[in-house]
């Protein structure tokens with residue numbers, strides 16, 4: 001079976017996991033990650049959301065309104081809420097998945113503390129438009145959510161550098177991975193020192209058992225994503241037998257994982273340091289798969305391709321379809337797993353007020369009508385991509 005994503009992990013990451021602990025493992029990872037992102041500083045966290053929560057606190061934002069997309073990963077407003085602030089949601093732009101920056105400007109009030117700008121699915125946010133907002137509102141912090149957009153560029157400018165700090169997620173579904181984990185990067189020395197102090201006092205040092213759990217998880221990942229085994233995993237997923245591993249949110253609850261205050265383990269940092277070395281190949285392969293899709297799937301009446309933006313790094317290749325369930329089923333009968341990554345419009349969730357879909361029509365539409373085609377950072381495989389293209393051209397019966 002062709003899985004909807006496949007972590008780009010090789011033997012070197014596995015060997016790194018077994019290395020003896022070195023007291024500099026975490027700092028090494030932070031140093032190479034900061035270098036990769038052209039930023040002066042980077043700090044590791046157990047999850048990206050923990051980093052975001054502590055970042056907002058370190059910026060002394062409390063009881064503020066934090067503007068964020070209605071169409072993003074739900075853990076983002078969870079982190080805002082846990083930091084003692086209120087998420088204010090903004091709908092998507094008309095011809096893309098990113099937040100509508102005109103609406104952002106309208107949502108700004110005297111209570112606004114920060115705007116979390118997300119380059120969703122690796123498509124860079126329009127920095128020309130963002131510059132106008134920054135110039136008019138210099139006291140509002142801009143935080144770049146780069147969980148999907150590792151080093152995406154807008155007209156040769158790195159997205160992650162266009163704000164006070166940037167946030168990255170590093171779980172196995174992300175462009176780069178340290179098994180679990182998150183990173184905050186910044187060029188601001190004062191912020192870096194304060195955030196590091198806050199992280200070191202707030203987060204507990206993990207016991208060796210967390211390292212062991214992460215190691216077992218890593219070892220399991222390798223066979224899981226191999227074709228025949230993945231078919232079984234997929235069956236189990238559809239029967240809800242592995243919800244514990246794949247369900248990351250509950251409609252009704254604003255919560256965090258039980259270990260969100262336990263620091264990243266040195267083992268994860270070693271895996272991340274090794275994985276960073278694959279970065280250029282990963283991005284090249286993702287762009288190559290996306291280019292293939294663009295070339296072969298253009299102008300088909302049954303689905304709409306994502307906007308093609310120079311500088312995108314394609315964490316996901318998301319297309320709009322009229323009948324999502326039919327496509328998902330159809331793909332499975334051809335041994336291909338299509339994904340539906342963000343299948344919710346956050347303000348519609350009970351936990352965030354149960355708003356009507358009409359209030360955020362674009363986000364509500366994307367939540368119901370998008371699927372993502374497999375893109376991988378691993379070696380480019382013509383046959384795999386050709387199979388997906390064949391599937392998409394022969395629409396569901």
Ligand SMILES: Cc1ncc(COP(=O)(O)O)c(C=O)c1O
Nearest residue numbers: 047048049073147169170181182
């Ligand atoms: C857009 C976006 N932002 C932030 C995050 C937070 O990452 P983490 O899961 O490491 O908390 C994610 C995670 O999936 C994400 O997709």
